[in-house]
Amino acid sequence: MPESDLDLLVGAARAAGDIALRHFRADPEIWEKDDNAGPVTEADLAVDRMLRDHLCAARPDYGWLSEETEDDGARLYSDTLFIVDPIDGTRAFIEGSKDWGHSLAVVRHGQVTAAAVYMPVRDEMFAASRGGGATRNGLGIKVSTQTSIRSADVLATRPNLAPEHWKDGTPPDFKRSFRSSLAYRLCLVANGRFDAMLTLRPSWEWDIAAGSLIIEEAGGWATDRSGNPLRFNNPVPKVDGVVAGGALHPRLMDRLALRLPGADYPR
Numbered sequence: 001m002p003e004s005d006l007d008l009l010v011g012a013a014r015a016a017g018d019i020a021l022r023h024f025r026a027d028p029e030i031w032e033k034d035d036n037a038g039p040v041t042e043a044d045l046a047v048d049r050m051l052r053d054h055l056c057a058a059r060p061d062y063g064w065l066s067e068e069t070e071d072d073g074a075r076l077y078s079d080t081l082f083i084v085d086p087i088d089g090t091r092a093f094i095e096g097s098k099d100w101g102h103s104l105a106v107v108r109h110g111q112v113t114a115a116a117v118y119m120p121v122r123d124e125m126f127a128a129s130r131g132g133g134a135t136r137n138g139l140g141i142k143v144s145t146q147t148s149i150r151s152a153d154v155l156a157t158r159p160n161l162a163p164e165h166w167k168d169g170t171p172p173d174f175k176r177s178f179r180s181s182l183a184y185r186l187c188l189v190a191n192g193r194f195d196a197m198l199t200l201r202p203s204w205e206w207d208i209a210a211g212s213l214i215i216e217e218a219g220g221w222a223t224d225r226s227g228n229p230l231r232f233n234n235p236v237p238k239v240d241g242v243v244a245g246g247a248l249h250p251r252l253m254d255r256l257a258l259r260l261p262g263a264d265y266p267r
Contacts, residue, residue: 003058004114004129005059005106005113005114005129006114006115006116006127006128006129006132008055008058008059008114009055009104009105009106009114009115009116009127010116010118010125010127012050012051012054012055012104012116013102013104013116013117013118013125014118014125015050015054016047016050016051016086016102016104016118016120017102017118017120018120019043019046019047019050020043020046020047020087020093020100020102020120021120021121022043023041023042023043023046024043024093024096024120024121025096028041028042028043028094029041029042030042030094038090038091039090039091039094040068040090041087041090041093041094043087043093044067044068044086044087044090045068045086047068047086047087047102048066048067048068048069048084048086051066051082051084051086051102051104052064052066052069052084055082055084055104056082059080059082061078061080062078062080062081062082062106063075063076063077063078063080063081063082063233064081064082064084065081065082065083065084065205065206065233065237066082066083066084066085066086066206067084067085067086067204067206067207068086071237073235075233076233076235078233079108079109080106080107080108080109080113081106081107081233082104082105082106082107083104083105083106083107083112083205083206083209083210083232083233083237084102084103084104084105084206085102085103085183085204085206085207086102087100087101087102088100088101088102088103088117088181088182088183088184088206088207089101089180089181089183089184091180092180092181097180098119098121098122099119099179099180099181099184100119100121100180100181100184101117101118101119101120101124101181101183101184102116102117102118102120103116103117103181103183103206103207103209103210103211104116104117104210105209105210105213105232107209107232107233110231110232110233111130111231111232112130112209112210112212112213112232113129113130113213114128114129114130114213115127115128115129115209115210115211115212115213115214116210117183117184117186117187117210117211117214119181119184123137124136124137124187125137125138126141126187126190126191126211126214127214128213128214128216128217128218129213129217130213130217131217132217133217133218134190134213134214134215134216134217134218136187136191141190141191141192141218142192142218142219142246143189143190143192143215143218143219143220143245143246143247144189144192144194144195144196144245144246144247144248145246145247146195146246146247146248147247147248147251149172149173149174149248149251149252149255150173150174151174152174152175152195152196152248153174153175153177153194153195154174154175154176154177154194154195154196154197154198154245154248154252155176155177155178155179155185155188155189155194155196155197155198156176156177156178156197156198156199157178157199158176159200159201160198160199160200161176164257165200165256165257166255166256166257167255167256167257172252172255174195177194182199182203182207182208182211182242183207183208183210183211184211185197185211186208186210186211186212186214186215186222186242186244187211187214189215189220189244189245189246190211190214190215190217190218190220191218192218192246195245195246195248196243196244196245196246196248196249196252197242197243197244197245198225198241198242198243198244198252199241199242200225200241200256201241202238202239202240202241203238203239203240203241203242204237204238205232205233205234205237205238205239206237208222208230208239208242209232211244212230212242212244215244215245218246219246220244220245220246220249221244221245221246221249222242222243222244223242223243223244223249223253224239224240224241224242224243225240225241225242225243225256226240227243227253228240230242243256
């Protein structure tokens with residue numbers, strides 16, 4: 001029987017971890033990207049090459065979008081494509097932190113259909129297929145049932161609590177936590193270890209595609225900052241922020257300054 005997309009992603013994510021760990025805490029070569037886009041290491045580039053060779057050989061009819069591959073727009077003519085962040089959390093990788101990983105997704109007609117996020121130092125594999133549920137290291141996971149904002153623990157950076165983002169200029173009173181990798185933040189919410197995550201600035205698709213499906217298959221919701229469903233393979237591969245969580249999601253949406261009337265998210 002042919003290998004499923006999910007099995008393909010999980011195997012590739014583990015292989016990516018093997019490559020990255022050889023460079024981790026080993027003084028890898030580092031460059032700064034143009035336009036202040038952040039650092040990239042020889043590990044990012046090595047993982048990117050392996051993933052592209054391996055995944056595209058297995059699915060030659062799929063398009064390709066990766067943070068570390070120049071986007072030539074050919075993906076826009078593909079119904080199905082891979083969206084990959086070879087190392088999500090490169091700064092954490094450089095600093096020697098555990099909070100970096102590999103984020104791999106298959107997107108079909110704008111929707112994520114299979115996803116894997118692997119955190120090699122922690123040996124945590126998060127995975128999901130559309131309609132098939134979400135897992136951490138092979139065991140099913142579910143989002144938090146927390147409904148009280150005051151009692152919630154939310155993954156977010158400090159700028160997300162600026163008054164202009166919230167109704168009446170009043171940020172919600174929740175505990176704020178942080179992890180370097182956006183993909184890992186989404187997975188931690190899917191696993192119920194945190195109640196929600198939010199990032200209110202435009203977000204690159206490779207950071208969030210895999211984690212968004214893992215959240216949804218764990219029983220939660222991942223929308224843009226206005227409550228719209230996330231769609232991928234956009235001409236400019238960004239979405240307008242991400243708000244993700246379990247039962248807390250609609251409460252956060254009610255507090256945000258930008259909310260579309262009738263937006264399709266649960267009450």
